Amino acid sequence: MPDWLSPDEWRAVALSLRVSLWATGLSLPLGILVALALARRQFWGKQVVNGLVHLPLILPPVVTGYLLLLTFGRHGLVGQYLDKVGVVLAFQWTGAVLAAAVMAFPLMVRAIRLSVEAVDARLEQAASTLGASPLWVFATVTLPLILPGIIVGAVLAFAKAMGEFGATITFVANIPGQTQTLPSAIYAFLQVPGGDPQAFRLVLVSIFVAMAALIVSEWASKAVARRISGA
Amino acid sequence: MTMRVSLQHVFAGFALDVAFEVPAGVTALFGPSGAGKSSVIKAVAGLMRPDRGLIRAGDQVLLDTDTGINRPPHRRRIGCVFQDDRLFPHLTVRQNLVYGRWFSPDKGGVSFDQVVAMLGIAALLARRPQTLSGGERQRVAIGRALLSNPQILAMDEPLAALDDARKAEILPYLEHLRDQTQIPILYVSHSVSEITRLAGTVVVLGKGRVLKAGPVAEVFSDPNLSPWLGGVREAGSVITATVAAQDDDGLTRLHTSAGPLWLPRVDATIGAALRVRIAAQDVMLAVQRPEGISALNILPATVVALRMGDGPGAMVQLRLGEDLLLARITRRSAVQLGLAVGSPVFAVLKSVAVAPGDIGAPPITP
Numbered sequence: 001m002p003d004w005l006s007p008d009e010w011r012a013v014a015l016s017l018r019v020s021l022w023a024t025g026l027s028l029p030l031g032i033l034v035a036l037a038l039a040r041r042q043f044w045g046k047q048v049v050n051g052l053v054h055l056p057l058i059l060p061p062v063v064t065g066y067l068l069l070l071t072f073g074r075h076g077l078v079g080q081y082l083d084k085v086g087v088v089l090a091f092q093w094t095g096a097v098l099a100a101a102v103m104a105f106p107l108m109v110r111a112i113r114l115s116v117e118a119v120d121a122r123l124e125q126a127a128s129t130l131g132a133s134p135l136w137v138f139a140t141v142t143l144p145l146i147l148p149g150i151i152v153g154a155v156l157a158f159a160k161a162m163g164e165f166g167a168t169i170t171f172v173a174n175i176p177g178q179t180q181t182l183p184s185a186i187y188a189f190l191q192v193p194g195g196d197p198q199a200f201r202l203v204l205v206s207i208f209v210a211m212a213a214l215i216v217s218e219w220a221s222k223a224v225a226r227r228i229s230g231a
Numbered sequence: 232m233t234m235r236v237s238l239q240h241v242f243a244g245f246a247l248d249v250a251f252e253v254p255a256g257v258t259a260l261f262g263p264s265g266a267g268k269s270s271v272i273k274a275v276a277g278l279m280r281p282d283r284g285l286i287r288a289g290d291q292v293l294l295d296t297d298t299g300i301n302r303p304p305h306r307r308r309i310g311c312v313f314q315d316d317r318l319f320p321h322l323t324v325r326q327n328l329v330y331g332r333w334f335s336p337d338k339g340g341v342s343f344d345q346v347v348a349m350l351g352i353a354a355l356l357a358r359r360p361q362t363l364s365g366g367e368r369q370r371v372a373i374g375r376a377l378l379s380n381p382q383i384l385a386m387d388e389p390l391a392a393l394d395d396a397r398k399a400e401i402l403p404y405l406e407h408l409r410d411q412t413q414i415p416i417l418y419v420s421h422s423v424s425e426i427t428r429l430a431g432t433v434v435v436l437g438k439g440r441v442l443k444a445g446p447v448a449e450v451f452s453d454p455n456l457s458p459w460l461g462g463v464r465e466a467g468s469v470i471t472a473t474v475a476a477q478d479d480d481g482l483t484r485l486h487t488s489a490g491p492l493w494l495p496r497v498d499a500t501i502g503a504a505l506r507v508r509i510a511a512q513d514v515m516l517a518v519q520r521p522e523g524i525s526a527l528n529i530l531p532a533t534v535v536a537l538r539m540g541d542g543p544g545a546m547v548q549l550r551l552g553e554d555l556l557l558a559r560i561t562r563r564s565a566v567q568l569g570l571a572v573g574s575p576v577f578a579v580l581k582s583v584a585v586a587p588g589d590i591g592a593p594p595i596t597p
Contacts, residue, residue, distance in 0.1 A: 126317040128304040129276050130379045131334030136305075140330075144321045228321040 009198060011177050012185035013205055015093060019181060020161035023100035024154050031153060035112035057106040061166025068099055068171040095172040096179050100161035108157040115149020145228060148221040155217030159210050182206055232289040234383050234415060238274050240281035247439040253415050256594050259426040260419045262436030268419045272387045276311050277304035288382045310381030314388040316372035318360035324371050325356040331379025340380040341412060349407050350374045366397035370404060384416045390425060399588060405429055406592050423460060427469050427508040428591030435459055452555035454538035454546035467510040470554035471593055474503045488552025493527045493582045497590055506593040513584035514558035517577045518568050528580040532556060534572055549578055
């Protein structure tokens with residue numbers, strides 16, 4: 001634990017990292033599936049799915065947070081059933097994971113969708129004539145070719161999750177040590193007189209994490225793209 | 232093994248309705264662009280579902296729309312070589328080559344080393360497709376299809392995207408492929424000279440229908456088909472010959488069933504069998520044996536068929552020993568010479584008229 005951050009500040013940073021990693025990791029498989037469906041498939045209600053995925057990008061975050069509360073709160077549409085099996089999301093760090101995942105999902109899907117659309121479907125046809133079943137075609141041709149897009153999508157989602165504030169504070173509030181993420185902590189420090197220095201330290205951490213994420217994503221996607229193109 | 236194909240499909244603007252067989256050896260699917268050749272390949276490979284169709288490979292049914300059988304591409308074992316090579320950019324040449332082998336149910340057939348040697352790609356194995364030339368890429372694509380142990384090889388204009396030098400580089404490899412493997416090859420092309428060199432059987436498509444199917448020598452010398460075979464300028468016939476002697480003055484003497492034929496030096500050993508494509512417009516006809524003429528090749532022949540064109544031209548099909556020859560002359564000459572079916576004539580051919588690319592090894596008859 002670095003001593004230039006107080007235990008409370010450090011807890012906020014650690015919680016944010018944990019929430020963002022879980023949010024990214026859990027939503028990635030679904031993000032890949034949705035991106036594939038939107039890029040490749042024609043199905044009934046495609047525009048509705050597309051709209052739902054993108055809604056968190058356009059809605060005020062507080063609205064998204066409130067909708068999450070209505071749906072996943074202890075008496076919500078889905079939450080009441082989750083409650084019966086012992087899963088509570090509202091006002092828990094797991095809820096922060098859900099809020100971050102929902103808010104970051106459109107960015108992730110967009111990045112992956114672009115890379116799926118760039119894949120030459122004729123390569124996949126060639127693989128199928130060589131005896132590869134659809135699942136093998138995906139694993140051996142599609143997935144390696146969209147890997148740069150997946151990396152970019154994951155890092156964007158992670159960065160978005162690190163910065164998520166509005167939906168999180170609405171859905172899980174701002175409980176130090178439990179649901180107080182980095183942005184919530186900055187907000188809390190700014191609400192009290194004399195909290196500016198602490199807030200500023202966390203702002204520096206935010207900037208550092210965001211920059212590091214971008215640099216890592218650039219580097220990783222370039223390295224993967226180089227490996228694919230063999231240049 | 233023989234593949235039997237019958238397909239019907241209505242596209243916007245034209246209807247495909249074809250039926251043909253692919254026996255052992257190379258069967259060429261020939262026709263102008265838009266004739267439906269690529270659609271046939273797609274349907275055979277399972278990449279397109281026709282409105283109606285029946286495709287059998289040996290005793291296996293790959294497609295039968297009447298009973299609802301439609302095997303997916305990965306369960307058809309049709310090795311495809313496309314006009315664009317479609318090599319996997321994220322894999323090395325070696326990984327591309329063995330890709331299909333991994334999925335193949337029986338590991339028999341040609342070995343990796345055989346294919347690599349036959350296609351001359353040993354030096355490329357560690358490289359990436361992007362670093363190869365067009366000709367090299369296409370050779371790797373052919374190897375990849377072969378190594379998937381296909382029942383049939385389907386090649387969709389594999390040379391069309393290459394320049395003449397690259398084509399000349401690959402054609403000998405395709406001849407090896409034809410002679411060294413037992414796999415029937417369906418070869419789509421709109422190039423008469425490619426088909427002349429490779430195919431034993433040709434199926435001529437025009438506007439979605441089979442105009443004629445049969446042995447190459449017979450189909451290409453049919454005067455009624457010449458408008459479909461790339462136009463009268465492209466028309467030509469195929470004769471078989473063996474190398475009889477290499478003369479000192481740079482000429483090669485070939486033995487044909489109608490007599491000797493001299494051509495500019497052909498790099499082949501004495502006794503080697505050859506197939507020579509002779510363009511119809513390079514053949515002159517005379518009713519008496521001409522004398523004092525520069526052309527070296529004067530062969531006796533008989534008129535088999537005569538087709539007066541709409542323009543000034545006429546196509547004459549001749550029997551030349553055991554071969555069929557096609558000559559393009561003017562209608563006026565045909566009338567002045569009094570040509571009719573059965574007329575004895577002399578076919579005159581300049582030696583230098585035959586291009587080296589039009590001479591190839593004939594398929595080994597099974």
